[in-house]
Amino acid sequence: MATNDTDIERFSYDVVVIGAGGSGLRAAIEARARGLKTAIISKSLFGKAHTVMAEGGAAAAMGNVNPKDNWQVHFRDTMRGGKFLNNPRMAELHAKEAPDRVWELEAWGALFDRTPDGKISQRNFGGHEYPRLAHVGDRTGLEMIRTLQQRVVALQQEDSYEFGDPDARIRVFAETTITRLLKSPDGRIAGAFGYIRDTGRFVLFEAPTVILATGGIGRTFKVTSNSWEYSGDGHALALLAGAKLMNMEFVQFHPTGMVWPISVKGILVTESVRGDGGILKNSEGKRFMFDYVPDVFRAQYAETEEEADRWYTDPDHNRRPPELLPRDEVARSINSEVKAGRGTPHGGVYLDIASRRSAEYILTRLPSMHHQFKELADVDITKEPMEIGPTCHYVMGGVEVDPDTAAASVPGLFAAGEVSGGMHGSNRLGGNSLSDLLVFGKRAGDGAADYISSLADAKPSVVQADLDAAVAEALAPFARADGESPYEVHAELQQTMNDLVGIIRREQEVRDALSALEKFKERAANLSVPGERAYNPGWHYAQDLRNMLLVAECVAMAALEREESRGGHTREDHPEMSPEWRKVNLILSLNGDKVEMVHQPIPVVREDLLALFDISELKKYMTKEELAGHPGAAALEEGH
Incomplete structure (x- = not known):
């Protein structure tokens, strides 16, 4: 099963978007609109993205059903839902820009349900003060993907290319898995390595920017609404490339x-x-x-x-x-x-x-x-x-990114949608996901374009030794004759996470999960896959399992560390929310093959945004020091 450079098909792009759901397509459309040659990598068939399973609607304060709705109310609801652990800048941008992104979809052909006077209809959803979700029956995600797909096709036709033409400035690579992000010697993103799922042929995308839009981690758990694609690929790729994850305890x-x-x-x-x-x-x-x-x-x-x-x-x-x-x-x-x-x-x-x-x-x-x-x-x-x-x-934790540009800490790496962290705090409101995809998908595309414009020298180049290592890693399961099946390890991983790091957590159970994960990692290092690379689902499982084990460890480590209950994280032995823990983001990174964690202060909420809340509500979440800039702080200090 040896390989060499002649076995690797090479492509050169300005932007590589990994993921063909709502955030990935919106990012790719924006990058292409900025004149960049863009590749869209889809793990499944084009149009089968997990976004189609988002049914209820896209939250946007358009005020079509109740005119009292506005971005400030949407921001307030989002922060409340996230128990004030949200990145306030992300929540602000999302609330302000969501209506424009929904109207943009409509302009591109999305057929929303209508109110009696012809406006886009909006429905009630949990945590939202007013009817706010723009919807298409209960198939809103499907309509979003259909519309964004058609936009991609239209862009190709504007360039006089047929869909799938290899010379097109925006091209989709369906049924393709990325296993490693590659960097230049100075630490910048230089490309992405992977393989075509049906043939097993290796591919290298040389590009100075990569946008992660890979979605969530649901396959790490036994009982999940997520489809087979959601194996934490983007979370793991980011970690392995040197980026940071945040607040992975919030599932x-x-x-x-x-x-x-x-x-x-x-x-x-x-x-x-x-x-x-x-x-x-x-x-x-x-x-x-x-x-x-x-x-x-x-x-x-x-x-x-x-x-x-x-x-x-x-x-x-x-x-x-x-x-x-x-x-x-x-x-x-x-x-x-x-x-x-x-x-x-x-x-x-x-x-x-x-x-x-x-x-x-x-x-x-x-x-x-x-x-x-x-x-x-x-x-x-x-x-x-x-x-x-x-x-x-859904996982609220994800890649730590800049709120305005969606840039990760590794130069040239961006993330949007569920794979990114910060926007939803400790709990996501229903409907905020679809508008999140649109708002930050666009911002990621813009951020990537601005980054490329800033590059004064030639594009970063891939290190040959790193490429060789990525090939060897992918082929390793074929070299073992008597190793373990990835299916067995995965099934035990799912059961462990479901039983020990599920909806209710306890210290000893999470410690037991971490011990089990160490054993799973040892077993995963000895996986064996029979057959050839073409049409080999066992090989696909082996690649996904690496990612799921890494993500599961991050979830369990953070769940053990956060000694409070907040949003999607419930500790039976620490049942209350803590104002001190609210000030903490848990940041995870890789040092060699070891996951490390540090505490990081959350961003301060601006005074004008604080003023949107009654101080009697905020004092349930925040310390007096944090509320010093609120108009009602003086009364609070006096004990009223």
Whole structure:
């Protein structure tokens, strides 16, 4: 299975975008608009990105349904949802720019649902004060990908190239896996090495900039809404290249995934069901979420069913149904009901839209959900409730980037979307993901273009020894005749993370997980894959497993270190939020093959942004020193 340079197909680009979902395509479109020759690397088929599974909508304060909505309210909701651990600059940019990015999609051909007066329709979602999610039924992510794909094709046609032409200034490489980012001798990004999945042929993309847009880490856990692509590739590539990850302890367990039949356990049930009026009930028929509203959210959420139902009919009523609490709160509540013995026969709770909305309404607003449950579980959601439970869905932690440019600490490396960290703090609000992809995808494309413009000398060059090492690493599983199967190690890794670093964490269990991960790493160093490189799924698994083990270690290390409960991170032995821990970002990096972690202060919230909140709310999260710039600080100091 030896190889040499003649076995490697070489390409030269200005920008290489790894990932063909919403952030990757938006970044590539922007880079191409800036005149750069751009490659888009898709791990799966073009159009099969995980973004298509985002169903509910894109959050943007356009004010089409409630004119009181604006970027300041959106910013406030995002910070509240993230329990004030968000990078405030990222949350500000996102809230301000999301409407323009949605209108841009519309101009490119996206067919959004409309209000009676013809504006883009917006629906309710958890944690959002007003109806804010621009949507296309419950297939919004699919429409986003369709629109961005068509934009890529249109750009190629503007250059008089057919789709897939090798000379096009924007080209998609489908079913291609990147295994290593390569740097020049002075530490700048110089390219990306990988292979074509169906043939096994190695490829080298020589480029001064790489934009990571690879999504999340869900395959590290056993029960997940994520598809097979989400193996933490971008997180691991960034670490291995010398970049830093932040706050990897914050993993969001979406409260509503399918729980039955077992073959579909974890598949996402969109938050749109609750946004459109669905309610949660336990096995005793009780609408239980009223019992779980935290004190910090008490003023924003209804206390009775009558008050909750007013939310959907009275635009001036601002107390939301408790089913629309942020996802971390709902997931923990469901977990508590099941642990208390009030769960469904298959270990979840009931999500009921049938008793709340007409069949016509459900089929119009939630067609994918109706089809999903009918085909996979033989449940008609227009007539009966769904069984649902928490599922690993999203990671808030990711590559540490500059908020304005999306640049990582390695020159020439950028990241956008779920692979980047900071925007969502400790918990992401539903709907913020799709607009996040658009806002920071564009900014990453701009950042890459500005970086290239700043290069006074020739493009950075790949070090031959690094290329040889990347080839040897990829081929290593074929050289072992009696090694272990990557499938077995992966299955045990998933079970370990699910059991010991899941929705509720305990110190000893996380320590046990870290011990198990050390053993998994030893076993992974002895993986064996039979056959040839072409059409070899075992080989693909071996490449992914390296990434998942590295990411799992980062999650577990940070989960052990953060001794508080905040957002997607719940420590049973430290159940409260701590104002001191709120000031800390956990930064992870690689020193050789060892993961290291340091504490880093979070960015200070500007005084004008602080002033958007009532100081009585902020004092639940922040110290008096942090609130010194708030207009109400004097009264707080006096004890009022």
